[in-house]
Amino acid sequence: MTEQSAPTTAAGGQGSTARGEQTRQLILDTAMRLFRERGYARTTMRAVAQEAGVAVGNAYYYFGSKEHLVQEFYAGTQREHREAAAPVLARERDFGPRLAGVLHAGVDVLSPYHAFAGAFFKTAAEPTSPLSPFSAESSAPRDMSIALFREALTGSTVKLDEELREALPELLWLGYMGVVLYWVHDRSEGQVKTRQLIDGVVPLVDRLVGLSRLRVLRPVTRQALTLIHTLRH
Amino acid sequence: MTEQSAPTTAAGGQGSTARGEQTRQLILDTAMRLFRERGYARTTMRAVAQEAGVAVGNAYYYFGSKEHLVQEFYAGTQREHREAAAPVLARERDFGPRLAGVLHAGVDVLSPYHAFAGAFFKTAAEPTSPLSPFSAESSAPRDMSIALFREALTGSTVKLDEELREALPELLWLGYMGVVLYWVHDRSEGQVKTRQLIDGVVPLVDRLVGLSRLRVLRPVTRQALTLIHTLRH
DNA sequence: TCAGCGATTTGAACACGTTCAAGAAGGGTT
DNA sequence: AACCCTTCTTGAACGTGTTCAAATCGCTGA
Numbered sequence: 147m148t149e150q151s152a153p154t155t156a157a158g159g160q161g162s163t164a165r166g167e168q169t170r171q172l173i174l175d176t177a178m179r180l181f182r183e184r185g186y187a188r189t190t191m192r193a194v195a196q197e198a199g200v201a202v203g204n205a206y207y208y209f210g211s212k213e214h215l216v217q218e219f220y221a222g223t224q225r226e227h228r229e230a231a232a233p234v235l236a237r238e239r240d241f242g243p244r245l246a247g248v249l250h251a252g253v254d255v256l257s258p259y260h261a262f263a264g265a266f267f268k269t270a271a272e273p274t275s276p277l278s279p280f281s282a283e284s285s286a287p288r289d290m291s292i293a294l295f296r297e298a299l300t301g302s303t304v305k306l307d308e309e310l311r312e313a314l315p316e317l318l319w320l321g322y323m324g325v326v327l328y329w330v331h332d333r334s335e336g337q338v339k340t341r342q343l344i345d346g347v348v349p350l351v352d353r354l355v356g357l358s359r360l361r362v363l364r365p366v367t368r369q370a371l372t373l374i375h376t377l378r379h
Numbered sequence: 380m381t382e383q384s385a386p387t388t389a390a391g392g393q394g395s396t397a398r399g400e401q402t403r404q405l406i407l408d409t410a411m412r413l414f415r416e417r418g419y420a421r422t423t424m425r426a427v428a429q430e431a432g433v434a435v436g437n438a439y440y441y442f443g444s445k446e447h448l449v450q451e452f453y454a455g456t457q458r459e460h461r462e463a464a465a466p467v468l469a470r471e472r473d474f475g476p477r478l479a480g481v482l483h484a485g486v487d488v489l490s491p492y493h494a495f496a497g498a499f500f501k502t503a504a505e506p507t508s509p510l511s512p513f514s515a516e517s518s519a520p521r522d523m524s525i526a527l528f529r530e531a532l533t534g535s536t537v538k539l540d541e542e543l544r545e546a547l548p549e550l551l552w553l554g555y556m557g558v559v560l561y562w563v564h565d566r567s568e569g570q571v572k573t574r575q576l577i578d579g580v581v582p583l584v585d586r587l588v589g590l591s592r593l594r595v596l597r598p599v600t601r602q603a604l605t606l607i608h609t610l611r612h
Numbered sequence: 613t614c615a616g617c618g619a620t621t622t623g624a625a626c627a628c629g630t631t632c633a634a635g636a637a638g639g640g641t642t
Numbered sequence: 643a644a645c646c647c648t649t650c651t652t653g654a655a656c657g658t659g660t661t662c663a664a665a666t667c668g669c670t671g672a
Contacts, residue, residue: 271504
């Protein structure tokens, strides 16, 4: 019994013991499979429980809500994204290809879930939800993702303003969120459009980053960086 | 809600007769009041019906779902936005102030609903939903909104490339969506941050639009416009 | 006046997410 | 073994959005 504490949010067991961990994985795998097969809305918690061979309440012992299952998915793709991007980051040295590689890797990883990704993004947009990629609770996976873009930048040969170098990773991540938003709405065959978006936008960004050191653009760059700094605090 | 939901019939009566129209308005007003007072999630359809003095099913006769009530709100703010922006557009001639005026007007109109705006944006992000601002069903209000930004541009004295002039309104609208997204997540007192964002970003945009005709930037501009054109079809 | 007919209204019923009090299972301590 | 305490599991019950067959309303033409 959880007579005390048990704050509304805190999902039950952390899964430290082997017993619990196993059940947790079973439920999660079942849910993911059903999400892929039937989509998010048509997958009921009762169905997940039944297919996993447990009681409904048991699913809620491990996952605070149906949406928490989605967050788990979010965290999972995070890891996969990192792995999928590794080869390109090891091979390429130019900023453009590195950035394109990371972006394409992100879409690659998400691909199998395009059908129900809408539900994913739905929770993502909710500001009060801890599942939002902007929320404090999501800072861990978000920081991991931002680190990926930082690596794409710092591992490259590109030259740029020190202050811009510092702010850029987060901006790139934000752009990535934009790409994902486009991808979610992308109805084209195999989401080719999103690929075109990436291939078209990367050279632009690359070019602009290079140009940012030009005398004409220097003030604009500074102004933008100041704004970002203002908004951050 | 994502994949299916079998729209059986579109939302019921169009409200052509006086009898129906009256009930429809009553339900809508009641819902809006409760949304403001209690927020979206805590406003049940039963409560709306009860406060309006009708049966639950009656509300569903006029509005296909709870979310359709939100769309009604969306359409309403559209009109208000237009009105709120009118004075500035009549007064100012410079592009910067005109754009700032439109953006501030948008936030002004939305202000009273900040508390439950999250729910609004939640449906907005759902790609399969007809309520999404990107969906075909929402094209009417979207086009109205884009027209507002077009007016901010064409009514100004700014000089720019013809092709850019054509594409810019939609881009500005997209930027406005970004501002709204920021606003939704804005936890600062009275959403001051959003105001700072607008006041900071407008001069930047203004500056960049002016710069876009420079020889160094011409190729970048062209490249960007080509990309947009590619993605549109 | 009144039968007919579409528009409107009703509220019980359904499906789903979620909660919770009651237990069962383990594992350690004596 | 007996006991206790934490972890885990159960399923009935609750509140909510939504549906639908039936009832009612209000007008039109005979």
